[in-house]
Amino acid sequence: MSEKPKILHQAIVTKSRLFTVEAVEFKFSNGVERTYERILAGGGGGAVMMVAMLDDEHVALIREFAGGINEYTLTLPKGAVDLGETLEHAANRELQEEIGFAARSITFLKRLSLSPSYISGFIDIFLAEDLYPSVLEGDEPEPLELVKWPLANLDELIARDECNEGRAVAALYLARDHLAKR
Amino acid sequence: MSEKPKILHQAIVTKSRLFTVEAVEFKFSNGVERTYERILAGGGGGAVMMVAMLDDEHVALIREFAGGINEYTLTLPKGAVDLGETLEHAANRELQEEIGFAARSITFLKRLSLSPSYISGFIDIFLAEDLYPSVLEGDEPEPLELVKWPLANLDELIARDECNEGRAVAALYLARDHLAKR
Numbered sequence: 001m002s003e004k005p006k007i008l009h010q011a012i013v014t015k016s017r018l019f020t021v022e023a024v025e026f027k028f029s030n031g032v033e034r035t036y037e038r039i040l041a042g043g044g045g046g047a048v049m050m051v052a053m054l055d056d057e058h059v060a061l062i063r064e065f066a067g068g069i070n071e072y073t074l075t076l077p078k079g080a081v082d083l084g085e086t087l088e089h090a091a092n093r094e095l096q097e098e099i100g101f102a103a104r105s106i107t108f109l110k111r112l113s114l115s116p117s118y119i120s121g122f123i124d125i126f127l128a129e130d131l132y133p134s135v136l137e138g139d140e141p142e143p144l145e146l147v148k149w150p151l152a153n154l155d156e157l158i159a160r161d162e163c164n165e166g167r168a169v170a171a172l173y174l175a176r177d178h179l180a181k182r
Numbered sequence: 183m184s185e186k187p188k189i190l191h192q193a194i195v196t197k198s199r200l201f202t203v204e205a206v207e208f209k210f211s212n213g214v215e216r217t218y219e220r221i222l223a224g225g226g227g228g229a230v231m232m233v234a235m236l237d238d239e240h241v242a243l244i245r246e247f248a249g250g251i252n253e254y255t256l257t258l259p260k261g262a263v264d265l266g267e268t269l270e271h272a273a274n275r276e277l278q279e280e281i282g283f284a285a286r287s288i289t290f291l292k293r294l295s296l297s298p299s300y301i302s303g304f305i306d307i308f309l310a311e312d313l314y315p316s317v318l319e320g321d322e323p324e325p326l327e328l329v330k331w332p333l334a335n336l337d338e339l340i341a342r343d344e345c346n347e348g349r350a351v352a353a354l355y356l357a358r359d360h361l362a363k364r
Contacts, residue, residue: 002247002252002254003245004247004254005253007252014194014196014197014198014203015196015198016203016205016219017205017219018203018219019201019203019221019301021198021200021201023197023198023199024249024252026247026249026323028247028323029235029324030325031323031325032323032324034323036250037198037199037200037201038249038250038304039201039221039250042294042312051189063248064299065184065186065187065208065210066295066298066299067206067208067218067220067299067300068218068220068221068294068298068300068301068302069187069296069298069301069302069303069304070189070206070294070298071183071186072186073295073298075298109345110346110349110351111343112346112347112351113248113250113251113255113327113346113347113348114296114348115250115296115347115349116248116250116251116253116257116295116346116347117246117248117249117250117257118200118249118250119216119250119251120250120251120252121251122251122346124225125347141187141208141210141212141214141216142184142210142211142212142214143185153296155359157310158292158356161293163295164292164293164294164298164304165295165297166294166295166296166305166348166349166352167297167348167352168348168356168358169292169294169352169355170348170349170351170352173351173352173355174340174351177337
């Protein structure tokens with residue numbers, strides 16, 4: 001593996017309400033210099049995504065309107081970590097806001113990047129188990145639809161066009177393999 | 183499922199060399215209006231990611247510096263589709279640029295979104311088989327390292343921190359399940 005490129009210079013290029021674009025000038029170990037643009041992930045506190053088991057067999061999916069692709073998607077509950085909040089607390093808060101359950105057991109599965117060449121930051125994937133009803137008010141423009149899906153039918157879910165979020169597909173496979181090994 | 187929100191207004195907020203941010207005002211079927219910001223995927227021609235089998239057992243990984251997270255990552259070959267290019271042609275071009283092989287067989291597996299609430303556009307995942315050596319010049323700042331990995335050891339790969347790109351993790355599981363069903 002090559003030595004990591006050195007950062008020669010970095011500067012904010014532009015900002016919008018949600019997004020900050022930074023230009024970073026790297027010098028590679030072979031002497032080549034290259035300026036990259038990257039999007040700085042919002043807030044900086046990270047993000048969490050949960051594979052929440054409603055019972056031994058069923059995972060909690062949400063059907064949510066996704067403005068970026070202008071379609072409804074069938075995906076996993078997720079959200080940004082608030083400042084000062086632990087990852088586990090954020091996971092449990094988002095579950096209560098998005099599916100109306102809290103979890104007594106939260107297990108870390110994997111830290112995933114989104115598009116590591118172009119976007120900073122990561123999302124942490126958790127397995128949430130031993131759920132109990134508990135509702136927190138979210139800020140959704142309309143109620144999210146909760147869909148109970150048998151994890152044994154993962155192939156059928158992933159064959160659907162509305163289940164298309166890469167990180168959620170990865171998280172579902174990760175959870176399935178994790179549970180199968182118990 | 184609710185009726186899809188109507189777009190009331192959309193406008194470019196800011197642009198940088200690589201990224202365009204758009205604000206879109208949606209009206210949901212319950213009457214709620216909400217303005218979303220989204221990043222428009224570059225070029226608009228789409229993107230491809232390949233699970234390329236070097237033989238019956240080994241997948242081609244690349245070790246590449248990822249400027250967004252400022253780390254080397256172990257991931258799959260991928261790239262943007264050029265204007266006027268078919269997805270299959272783009273897949274084969276990127277393979278020749280990034281791993282020095284072309285494929286006689288290219289099978290579509292799945293269309294994935296990146297962050298569907300915040301980013302437009304998709305990446306198409308292909309299984310590439312029946313490879314033969316063929317090199318095209320890419321535009322990498324340093325040569326990519328080709329890593330031959332046994333697909334049967336997927337768990338070990340995904341346990342590594344340097345294998346963190348969500349779409350690549352999803353694609354590797356998709357390919358493994360697809361090949362296991364043959």
